[in-house]
Amino acid sequence: MAEMFSDEWMKSFMERWNAEPDLSDALAQIGFNSTIAYGFDGEDQPRGVLKVENGKAVSAGAFNGEELNWDLRASADQWQKWMKKPPGMMGLGLAYTSRKIKFNVGDYGAMVKDPRMAGPFIKSFSIMGRA
DSSP states (O other), rough: OOOTTSSHHHHHHHHHHHHOTHHHHHTTTTOOEEEEEEEEOOOOOOOOEEEETTTEEEEEOOSSOOOOOOEEEOOHHHHHHHHHHHHOOOHHHHHHHTSEEEEEEHHHHHHHOOHHHHHHHHHHHHHHTTT
């Protein structure tokens, strides 16, 4: 298995993202475009990045200084837990308020208030475990 958020891992994540209709198709319906980074809390920069256009992931790999819309951070242990058992909305809310997940870039509040984004966001955790 590739190291979490490595170039190889992110490319596998991209394939899984695009193969999951509850994620890519749902985001396509709202014209979602974003550059999303993932990494570990306490590090200066994220490790991996996923570029999404109209709901579909169009590129993925190691972070290379891209301008980001979202930068999600958590401990490696926390990411592993979510990959084994994805959080629901309540679990994600608790993780946010307890700072187990941090949004270094991006507006968590705006995202969770829009069910068209919140549902797919939760779904993204379940496909991480398959990347």
